[in-house]
Amino acid sequence: MPDPVIKAPVGSLRGLWPFVRRHSGLFVAWLVALACSSAATLALPAASRVMIDQGFASGGGAAIDRAFLLLFSVALVLAFATAARFFFVSLLGERVVADLRASLYSHLLSLDAGFHDRNRSGELVSRLTADAELLRSTVGSTMSVALRSVVTVIGSIVMLFVTSPLLAAWALIGIPLTVLPIVVGGRRLRKISRASQDRIADANALASETLGAVRTVQAHAREPYERGRFSTALKTAVNTARKRIGAQAIVTAVAITLVFGAITFVLWLGAHDVVAGRMKAGVLLQFVFYAVIGGGSIGALAEVWNEMQRAAAGMGRISELLQEIPAITAPQSPNILPSPVHGELTFDHVTFHYPQRPEHAALTAFNLRVRPGETVALVGPSGAGKSTVFSLLLRFHDPDSGTVRVDDTDIRTLDPAVLREAIALVPQQPTIFATSARDNIRYGRLEADAAQIDTAVHNAHASDFINALPEGLDTELGERGARLSGGQQQRIAIARALLKDAPILLLDEATSALDAQSERAVQQALEALMQGRTTIVIAHRLATVLKADRIVVMDHGRVVAEGTHEQLLAQGGLYAELAKLQFLD
Numbered sequence: 001m002p003d004p005v006i007k008a009p010v011g012s013l014r015g016l017w018p019f020v021r022r023h024s025g026l027f028v029a030w031l032v033a034l035a036c037s038s039a040a041t042l043a044l045p046a047a048s049r050v051m052i053d054q055g056f057a058s059g060g061g062a063a064i065d066r067a068f069l070l071l072f073s074v075a076l077v078l079a080f081a082t083a084a085r086f087f088f089v090s091l092l093g094e095r096v097v098a099d100l101r102a103s104l105y106s107h108l109l110s111l112d113a114g115f116h117d118r119n120r121s122g123e124l125v126s127r128l129t130a131d132a133e134l135l136r137s138t139v140g141s142t143m144s145v146a147l148r149s150v151v152t153v154i155g156s157i158v159m160l161f162v163t164s165p166l167l168a169a170w171a172l173i174g175i176p177l178t179v180l181p182i183v184v185g186g187r188r189l190r191k192i193s194r195a196s197q198d199r200i201a202d203a204n205a206l207a208s209e210t211l212g213a214v215r216t217v218q219a220h221a222r223e224p225y226e227r228g229r230f231s232t233a234l235k236t237a238v239n240t241a242r243k244r245i246g247a248q249a250i251v252t253a254v255a256i257t258l259v260f261g262a263i264t265f266v267l268w269l270g271a272h273d274v275v276a277g278r279m280k281a282g283v284l285l286q287f288v289f290y291a292v293i294g295g296g297s298i299g300a301l302a303e304v305w306n307e308m309q310r311a312a313a314g315m316g317r318i319s320e321l322l323q324e325i326p327a328i329t330a331p332q333s334p335n336i337l338p339s340p341v342h343g344e345l346t347f348d349h350v351t352f353h354y355p356q357r358p359e360h361a362a363l364t365a366f367n368l369r370v371r372p373g374e375t376v377a378l379v380g381p382s383g384a385g386k387s388t389v390f391s392l393l394l395r396f397h398d399p400d401s402g403t404v405r406v407d408d409t410d411i412r413t414l415d416p417a418v419l420r421e422a423i424a425l426v427p428q429q430p431t432i433f434a435t436s437a438r439d440n441i442r443y444g445r446l447e448a449d450a451a452q453i454d455t456a457v458h459n460a461h462a463s464d465f466i467n468a469l470p471e472g473l474d475t476e477l478g479e480r481g482a483r484l485s486g487g488q489q490q491r492i493a494i495a496r497a498l499l500k501d502a503p504i505l506l507l508d509e510a511t512s513a514l515d516a517q518s519e520r521a522v523q524q525a526l527e528a529l530m531q532g533r534t535t536i537v538i539a540h541r542l543a544t545v546l547k548a549d550r551i552v553v554m555d556h557g558r559v560v561a562e563g564t565h566e567q568l569l570a571q572g573g574l575y576a577e578l579a580k581l582q583f584l585d
């Protein structure tokens with residue numbers, strides 16, 4: 001596949017412009033400061049010549065004072081303009097990257113489940129951190145150095161010609177000689193840069209996955225194995241980086257050698273002119289000064305050019321992500337659900353393949369109708385497609401054919417946010433954020449007040465264990481709820497769903513065994529939650545199955561039987577088999 005980032009290198013940085021434009025005040029202030037500091041830099045050699053040729057030559061005390069005053073004034077302008085330039089451009093860098101990060105984060109949140117299945121979260125975090133960091137230094141310093149160097153190089157060349165056209169002509173021969181290795185080396189660098197960033201992202205992704213599952217790692221005593229994997233990933237990253245650093249070093253050495261080689265040669269010519277009396281010493285000093293400033297700036301350009309290419313590769317990856325179009329969006333003029341939502345659910349001949357497994361149908365001509373307020377238990381072997389029913393109802397994916405309807409409205413015609421507002425999901429493994437118990441529960445309805453939260457906690461049978469926590473509802477729960485038992489985590493999720501108070505409830509019953517007391521508390525909490533809502537529950541427990549109005553047995557993405565527990569047992573078949581294996585404790 002052609003790689004647009006490698007093809008259009010530094011040009012990818014154009015993607016930054018919309019973010020820079022939002023801070024046009026800072027941008028203009030920076031340009032003004034840049035103009036002042038560059039003018040002062042270029043005036044310095046001329047002021048030095050005045051000091052040498054007029055200050056010393058005329059012999060008058062007043063002339064000396066004037067010449068030194070002029071020199072100091074130029075230096076003063078240079079000092080303040082440089083400080084201002086640094087301040088404005090650094091601040092611009094911070095603001096631009098903060099905006100870029102916010103946009104990228106917001107965009108990533110809007111992308112569909114298919115995208116997030118394809119991309120590792122650690123790698124996305126790396127885009128948000130490492131690549132964005134690269135761009136911060138690009139805007140905050142590299143681009144500034146680049147523009148300043150370009151201005152200084154052009155200014156120095158003009159001033160070299162003003163000072164001595166003949167010497168300048170000689171100096172100019174050196175310039176194409178310096179540009180060539182930079183261009184050739186740069187091309188190679190670009191490829192290595194991207195590879196280098198990718199390897200760092202690999203290592204980051206590996207670390208975040210492992211640290212995220214640190215208990216599994218420790219339970220298997222796989223710390224040495226994981227250390228080894230991470231070291232290997234780091235070694236690969238360092239090796240790739242070494243290639244980039246080596247190439248960059250060579251480009252810099254070649255560029256500086258050529259630039260200063262040319263300067264030395266020209267100086268040698270000039271020295272002969274001064275000795276022969278064809279040129280004043282002050283003029284040669286001015287010339288040397290300009291040549292050093294110009295040469296130094298070309299060297300700086302060679303360095304920042306490489307850095308800009310690294311940043312361009314980063315921007316290229318960020319742009320790719322920003323251009324990713326969400327597969328699940330709201331239609332132009334979305335339909336609305338009746339208020340209040342009745343909660344009738346219909347799957348009509350739904351066939352669906354996960355994008356990652358196009359050859360395998362997760363659901364095939366799947367039909368299901370759930371009446372408002374009804375509780376339907378989904379039962380079936382692993383991989384039957386039960387969770388897929390939830391994913392399609394939440395519109396994480398759209399079916400390949402057939403329709404999913406809520407209250408007789410095709411959910412594709414709804415704004416996904418409105419649809420999801422009508423559904424509460426209690427997953428098998430609830431997500432507990434690393435905040436307080438209160439904030440975790442409030443996630444169900446951010447505007448809920450203290451009394452509503454207390455009621456939800458009470459109805460979720462969570463009061464006892466929450467009150468026993470050191471700071472009650474304000475206790476921090478630790479990453480992924482590390483401080484709570486499985487049953488407690490479930491009750492937090494139930495409280496969250498109670499608070500959300502949505503008309504439709506999707507419940508993925510936990511398979512993990514709870515102790516009898518926890519189990520009873522969770523069951524009671526669930527009963528409170530299911531009251532008066534349309535509920536689909538992926539059932540693993542006999543108690544749940546018995547309480548359902550109807551049981552739907554699924555296999556290979558289809559409904560194979562439905563009825564009550566007794567009816568299904570009497571029929572024999574898959575349900576009877578599953579019941580024997582699962583429920584007969």
Ligand SMILES: Nc1ncnc2c1ncn2[C@@H]1O[C@H](COP(=O)(O)OP(=O)(O)OP(=O)(O)O)[C@@H](O)[C@H]1O
Binds near residue numbers: 384
């Ligand atoms: N994100 C995904 N990408 C690709 N294939 C998937 C994805 N999620 C599920 N599948 C596949 O789709 C099929 C149905 O999976 P689903 O998770 O709906 O089954 P399930 O009945 O809920 O199973 P379990 O009880 O084990 O959770 C399975 O074959 C599974 O491998």
